[in-house]
Amino acid sequence: MKYMALLFLFGIFSFPGCSIHNESAISKPELTSGEWHFKGHLGNYIDTIAFHRILDKKSWDAIYPETEEAFKLKEDDKNYPKNGQWRGEFWGKYILSAIAAAKYYHSEELKSRIALAVKGLLQYQDENGYLGTYKHSEFVVGDNWNVWSQKYTLWGLLEAYNLLNDKEILIAAVKFTDHLISEVGPGKVNIIETGNFYGMPSTSILYPIVKLYIATGEEKYLDYAKYIVKQWSEHPEGLPDILIKGLKGNPVNTWFLKVDSYKWAKGYEFTSCVEGLAELYKVTGNKNYFIAAKNIHKALVKYERTPVGSVSFNDKFVGSAGLINTVSEICDVVYWNRLSYQLFSLTGDNKYIEETERSLYNSLLCAFNKDGNWGLRRLRTSHIHVPATNHFLMHHQCCTDNLPRGLFQAARIVLMKKSENEIYLSLFNAGEGFINVNNEKVIFKTTGDFLDDSKVKITVASNNPVYFYLKIRMPLWSNETTIKINGEQVSGKIENNYMNIGREWKNGDEIEVSFDIQPRWETFNPALFDSQFHNIDFYNNVWANIKYFASTNQVLNERYGNSFVLNKTDALPQQKAITFFYGPLALSRDIRITKNNIFSSVTKPTNKDVVSIKAIKPPGSMWKLYELSIGDKQTLRFCDFSSAGNTWDENSLFNTWCLVE
Numbered sequence: 270m271k272y273m274a275l276l277f278l279f280g281i282f283s284f285p286g287c288s289i290h291n292e293s294a295i296s297k298p299e300l301t302s303g304e305w306h307f308k309g310h311l312g313n314y315i316d317t318i319a320f321h322r323i324l325d326k327k328s329w330d331a332i333y334p335e336t337e338e339a340f341k342l343k344e345d346d347k348n349y350p351k352n353g354q355w356r357g358e359f360w361g362k363y364i365l366s367a368i369a370a371a372k373y374y375h376s377e378e379l380k381s382r383i384a385l386a387v388k389g390l391l392q393y394q395d396e397n398g399y400l401g402t403y404k405h406s407e408f409v410v411g412d413n414w415n416v417w418s419q420k421y422t423l424w425g426l427l428e429a430y431n432l433l434n435d436k437e438i439l440i441a442a443v444k445f446t447d448h449l450i451s452e453v454g455p456g457k458v459n460i461i462e463t464g465n466f467y468g469m470p471s472t473s474i475l476y477p478i479v480k481l482y483i484a485t486g487e488e489k490y491l492d493y494a495k496y497i498v499k500q501w502s503e504h505p506e507g508l509p510d511i512l513i514k515g516l517k518g519n520p521v522n523t524w525f526l527k528v529d530s531y532k533w534a535k536g537y538e539f540t541s542c543v544e545g546l547a548e549l550y551k552v553t554g555n556k557n558y559f560i561a562a563k564n565i566h567k568a569l570v571k572y573e574r575t576p577v578g579s580v581s582f583n584d585k586f587v588g589s590a591g592l593i594n595t596v597s598e599i600c601d602v603v604y605w606n607r608l609s610y611q612l613f614s615l616t617g618d619n620k621y622i623e624e625t626e627r628s629l630y631n632s633l634l635c636a637f638n639k640d641g642n643w644g645l646r647r648l649r650t651s652h653i654h655v656p657a658t659n660h661f662l663m664h665h666q667c668c669t670d671n672l673p674r675g676l677f678q679a680a681r682i683v684l685m686k687k688s689e690n691e692i693y694l695s696l697f698n699a700g701e702g703f704i705n706v707n708n709e710k711v712i713f714k715t716t717g718d719f720l721d722d723s724k725v726k727i728t729v730a731s732n733n734p735v736y737f738y739l740k741i742r743m744p745l746w747s748n749e750t751t752i753k754i755n756g757e758q759v760s761g762k763i764e765n766n767y768m769n770i771g772r773e774w775k776n777g778d779e780i781e782v783s784f785d786i787q788p789r790w791e792t793f794n795p796a797l798f799d800s801q802f803h804n805i806d807f808y809n810n811v812w813a814n815i816k817y818f819a820s821t822n823q824v825l826n827e828r829y830g831n832s833f834v835l836n837k838t839d840a841l842p843q844q845k846a847i848t849f850f851y852g853p854l855a856l857s858r859d860i861r862i863t864k865n866n867i868f869s870s871v872t873k874p875t876n877k878d879v880v881s882i883k884a885i886k887p888p889g890s891m892w893k894l895y896e897l898s899i900g901d902k903q904t905l906r907f908c909d910f911s912s913a914g915n916t917w918d919e920n921s922l923f924n925t926w927c928l929v930e
Contacts (some may be wrong), residue, residue, distance in 0.1 A: 299551060300614045301694060303684035303704030306373065310892055311698050311719065314634060315676045317641035322673055323370045324379065333386060335662040336360035340393040345402040346357040346413065353413030356661045357402035360390060361421025362670040368428045369677035380432065382599060387429045391441050398448030405545035405742050407452055409463040416463050416471035419449055424477040427484060439484055446481055446793035460474060461500040467508040468483030470538040472497050479552060494549050509534050511542055515561030520572040522588040522799060529802060536581035540765035547611040568610055570624065575911050576791050576848040577855045577925065578628030579648055580605045583811055591798025593663050593926055594812040594840045596647045602632045604677030610682055614843040621753055622695045623745055627681045630853040635912035636672050644669040647815055651924040652839060656829040656917050658820035684713060693767065693776035697782065709735045719784055720852050720893065721884065737746045746852045747784035772872040786852050788882045788897060793846040793926055809840045831918055846926040847873060849897060849907060851882060859923040863893060863906045870928040872901045890915065
C-alpha cells in the first residue's frame with residue numbers, strides 16, 4: 270500500500286486534466302467533480318483491488334490480453350445463426366475501469382498501457398469501420414449480444430480519447446459508429462429488435478452515443494440518440510417503453526401486465542438506459558428526459574432497493590424491496606451508483622448522495638475478496654454470498670470487471686462545484702483531494718473515522734485566500750450535525766440537507782464536523798411484493814438454488830467450489846422484519862461473533878430511546894463490531910454488512926433482516 274500512497278502523492282499536483290472536447294454541446298449546467306483519493310479502510314479496499322486487478326503489471330499482463338484476443342478470434346458467433354455470446358464486452362469494461370484508475374491514481378505508466386491497448390485493439394478494425402467479436406457483424410437479431418458488446422467498445426474508445434486526447438481514437442470511434450448505424454438504425458434493422466430482453470441491452474448504447482455527439486458535435490449522433498429513445502416505444506410487443514412509462518413513475522415491475530418483469534426488466538441494462546436518458550437531457554434540455562429519469566430513480570428506491578443499497582432480484586427488477594430473500598448482481602449496484610451520481614450532478618439533491626453512500630458502504634464494500642483479485646456474482650442479504658465464475662475468458666466476469674469503476678465513481682462525488690464559488694462536500698471518509706476555485710487550487714484533507722469518533726476534521730489548504738461557499742452535507746443518518754471552523758461553531762442556511770458557509774478561506778483553516786449517530790432501523794414490508802404477478806415459491810426456489818458453478822478457471826474452482834446450494838427451507842419467511850443501522854452501515858449477525866441463533870426473531874424496539882450501541886474490538890476478519898441493546902433485555906452482536914459473510918462459505922453464515930416476533 271506504500272506504493273499506492275507514493276503514486277498518489279507524486280502525481281496529484283501534476284497530472285494533466287482531461288477535457289470534454291465539445292462543451293458547447295452541453296446546454297444544461299451541472300455540478301462537476303474535483304479530485305479525491307480515499308484513505309482509511311475504504312481507501313485500502315480500493316487500493317488493494319486496483320493493484321491486483323489493474324495497476325500491477327504482472328496482473329495486467331494476465332488479465333488484459335484476453336480481452337483483445339477476443340477481437341482477433343471473433344468467436345462470439347461461433348454458433349451462428351443460433352446464438353451469440355458476450356466476450357466482446359470485456360475489453361470495454363476492463364478498459365473503462367483502467368481509465369478510471371489512471372485518473373484516480375494519476376498514473377502516467379497506466380496511461381501508457383492504455384494507449385498501447387487501444388492501439389492493439391484498433392488493428393482489428395475493418396476497413397468499413399466494424400470492430401467486434403462477431404464474424405458476422407450483421408448478426409444482430411435473435412439470441413445474441415452483438416450491439417451490447419459494441420456499446421462497451423465504443424464507450425471504452427471514447428473514454429480513452431478523453432484521457433489521451435488522441436484524435437486517431439476519435440476517428441476510429443466515428444468509423445465504428447457509422448458502421449453500426451449502417452446496419453442498425455433508421456431504414457435498417459431497428460435497434461429495439463436486436464439482441465435479448467426486448468432490445469433493451471442494445472439500446473443502452475444510448476449513453477456512449479450521446480458522449481460521441483459531445484465529442485464531435487455531429488448532429489447525426491444526436492439524431493441517433495433520439496432515435497434510440499423513440500425506439501423504446503416501438504417494439505412490436507410494446508416493451509420496454511422507458512420514456513413514456515418513466516414519466517408516469519409507476520413501479521417498473523408493473524409496467525407490462527402481460528409480461529412478467531423477470532423476462533424483460535434486466536437490471537443494469539435498464540439502469541444504463543436511464544443514465545443515457547439523463548445524459549441526453551444535458552445536451553437537449555428536454556425536460557421529459559429529466560423527469561422520467563428522476564421518476565424511475567424514485568420508483569427504484571421504493572420498490573427495488575434493499576436496505577444494503579443493492580437493487581434487483583437475480584439481476585431483474587421484480588419488486589425486490591418486497592422480497593425478504595434477495596440476491597443481487599454487483600453490476601446492478603455499480604450502475605445504480607452511476608445513475609444516482611448523474612442525478613445529483615443535475616440537482617445537488619442530497620437524496621441521491623444518500624443512495625450512493627448506502628450502496629458504497631454496504632454492497633460495494635463487500636463485493637470483492639480480501640486479496641482484491643476476484644468478486645461476487647450474487648450478493649445476498651443472508652446466508653452465503655455467491656462468488657463469480659469467469660465468463661468465457663479466464664480472468665474476466667462482468668461484475669469483477671465493473672466493480673473497480675464503481676468504486677472510483679464514488680470518489681467523484683466527494684468534492685463537486687456548481688459554479689466557480691459553490692463547492693459541495695458530500696462524503697466524510699478519510700482522504701485528500703482538491704478542486705479549483707477561480708483558478709486557485711483548494712486542497713481538502715479529511716482525517717478521523719466518523720464511525721468511531723462521531724466527527725472528522727477537514728483541513729483547507731491554498732496558496733492564497735479565496736472566497737467561496739462551502740456546502741457541507743448534513744447526512745440523514747445523523748440526528749444533529751454541527752460544524753466548527755477554527756474552533757468556533759458556525760451556522761448557515763441549510764438547503765437539500767447541505768449547510769452553506771460563505772467566507773474567505775485561508776490556508777490552514779480547520780473544519781470540524783460532528784455527528785450525532787444513533788442506531789436506527791428500517792422495517793421490511795412484505796405488502797410491497799406484488800403477488801398478483803409473481804409466485805413467492807418461485808423466488809424462494811431461485812434464491813435457494815443460486816450457487817457457485819464450476820468454472821474454466823481451476824484456481825476459482827479450488828477456492829470457491831465448496832459453496833453449496835441452500836435448502837428452500839432456509840429462506841426467511843415473508844413477514845415483518847427489521848434491519849439495524851449505524852450511520853450508513855447496515856448491521857448483520859454472523860456466526861463468528863454471536864452464540865445466538867442468527868436467524869432468531871427479535872422484539873421490535875418500542876422507541877429509539879430503549880436502543881443503545883457499544884463498539885467492540887472486532888476480530889481480524891471484520892471491520893466493525895457492535896453490541897446492540899434493543900430493549901426487552903435483548904442484547905445482540907452485529908458487524909457491518911460488508912464484513913458479514915466475507916468468507917463466502919458456511920464458515921461466515923450471516924443474516925441482515927431480523928424477523929420480528
